[in-house]
Amino acid sequence: MGVMATIMIIEDDQTISHLIASELTRWQHQPVLVQNFSQVFQEFEAAAPQLVLMDINLPVYDGYYWMQQIRATSKVPVIFISSRNTNMDMVMAMNMGGDDFVSKPFAMEVLLAKINALLRRTYHYAEPASATLSHNGLTLDLRTGQGAVGTTTIDLSKNEYQLLQILMRHHGAVVSRNHLLRELWTDARFVDDNTLTVNINRLRKKIEAAGLPDYIQTKIGQGYLVP
Numbered sequence: 001m002g003v004m005a006t007i008m009i010i011e012d013d014q015t016i017s018h019l020i021a022s023e024l025t026r027w028q029h030q031p032v033l034v035q036n037f038s039q040v041f042q043e044f045e046a047a048a049p050q051l052v053l054m055d056i057n058l059p060v061y062d063g064y065y066w067m068q069q070i071r072a073t074s075k076v077p078v079i080f081i082s083s084r085n086t087n088m089d090m091v092m093a094m095n096m097g098g099d100d101f102v103s104k105p106f107a108m109e110v111l112l113a114k115i116n117a118l119l120r121r122t123y124h125y126a127e128p129a130s131a132t133l134s135h136n137g138l139t140l141d142l143r144t145g146q147g148a149v150g151t152t153t154i155d156l157s158k159n160e161y162q163l164l165q166i167l168m169r170h171h172g173a174v175v176s177r178n179h180l181l182r183e184l185w186t187d188a189r190f191v192d193d194n195t196l197t198v199n200i201n202r203l204r205k206k207i208e209a210a211g212l213p214d215y216i217q218t219k220i221g222q223g224y225l226v227p
Contacts, residue, residue, distance in 0.1 A: 005119050006030045008049035010040055010066065011081060012058055016104075020053065023108050026169070027116075037061075041069040049076060051119060053111075054098070056082040056089065064096055071097040077118045081106070133168045135226065137212055140164055149210040159184055160203045167216060167226040176223040200224060 007029050011017040021031035032047040034040055038060045044052070052070065056063040063080060070076065080093040083104040090101045100114050133140040139148045145161040147154035156164065162184050167175055181196055200216065207215045217225045 004028045004030075005050040005123075006032060006047060007051045007053065007115065008032045008034070008044060008047050009053045010034050010044075010058065010063065011053065011055040012037060013055070016081075019108070020111070023112065024115075027112060029115075040066045044070055044074075050123065051115060052076055052078045053115075054078050054080050056080060056093070064092065067093075067096045067098065077122045079111075079114055079118065081111075133165065135168050135171050136215065138168070138207065138210075138215060140168055147207070147210070149207070149212050152210040154206050154210050156203070156206065157199075159199045160206070163199055163203055164207075167224060171226040174219050174222045174225045179223070 004027070007024055009017045009020055009031055011020070011034075017033050021033060024031040032043075032049060034043055036043065037058055040058075040061075044066075054063045054067060058066070063082070067078060067080075070078065077099045078097065079100040079102060080089075080098045081102050081104060082089060082093075093101050099118055102111055102114060131142050133142065137149055140146075140161070141148070142165070145156060145158070147156055147161075147164060163180060166180060166183055177193070177196055181193075184196075184199075200218075204216050215226065217227060219225055
């Protein structure tokens with residue numbers, strides 16, 4: 001699967017920018033982080049990204065300033081990310097040429113959905129190759145969230161889809177129960193460990209019914225494995 005898009009993250013909070021970057025990498029995008037906040041435009045030109053995530057509160061100059069610089073030469077889609085979520089800020093962001101606005105704190109799924117929708121709209125991404133994961137006879141469609149074994153379709157719940165996607169991306173490696181709990185439920189403390197077992201068992205049954213027994217293996221005391 002090739003990299004889908006180069007996405008520049010103009011955000012000075014390192015925790016947030018690194019979180020976004022690792023999530024983008026998981027979705028096969030190529031994140032670029034700003035190194036020098038007084039040279040944002042030069043770095044933008046050098047990176048030539050297909051999409052920009054722009055914080056409003058930045059050191060040196062604010063996001064609106066850099067937006068003006070970018071819009072003077074480029075129509076690249078820009079999503080503003082800000083803790084300043086007044087209507088005035090949203091209006092200003094759109095008037096400056098922003099394409100979308102996300103308020104902090106935001107859910108990563110929401111940001112990713114906006115990014116992928118904007119990329120599709122802007123570049124008419126068909127994503128034929130990059131929109132599926134395939135391994136050992138099972139194909140997962142990342143657009144519809146459905147699995148397939150040959151011509152047999154597997155309807156998955158949101159959690160089953162997430163679990164299968166993580167296990168397929170890590171195929172050949174054991175994924176710990178803790179990792180899966182953290183990935184699926186933002187606050188794993190409130191999730192009964194049994195919930196994971198139930199979801200895995202349901203997922204197994206669905207894959208088996210489609211003709212692939214033993215697709216997910218349990219490693220006692222370690223976690224789960226798609227070999």
